[in-house]
Amino acid sequence: QLQLVESGGGLVQSGGSLRLSCATSQFVLDYYNLGWFRQAPGKEREGLSCISARDGGTVYADSVKGRFTVSRDMAKRTVYLQMTTLQPEDAGVYYCAVEHRYLACSIYAERYPVWGQGTQVTVSS
Secondary structure: OOOOEEEOOEEEEOOOOEEEEEEOOHHHHHHOEEEEEEEOOOOOOEEEEEEOOOOOOEEEOOOOOOOEEEEEEOOOOEEEEEEOOOOHHHOEEEEEEEEOOOOOOOOOHHHOOEEOOOEEEEEEO
8 A cells, every 4th residue: 555654853953964764565665666855834845855666766856965865675664864964944844755656756746646644854053
């Protein structure tokens, strides 16, 4: 089934790190791409990163390139977003989502029909 459960959000100081987790099913990991998105208050949902089902290929938005890393653990049926050097502008609700594609992933939210419930990230300055 296409279930996604995010965890790992919280409060962190500027410059700190967090690792978000997105637990899902083996079926999802085997056949669908997974993406990470965030939404800050008053802003549109922003695509951050994704990982392709076929070969684990990754894509990053310029805003997080070099700071965030997406990975997956097939045995744990979990996709991770490791976030470093966090800044106040990184705050928001972070979501993982399923893209009904197997090949190269994208970070366009409109291509993702299935979403998790989100996890809050707060960065203090």
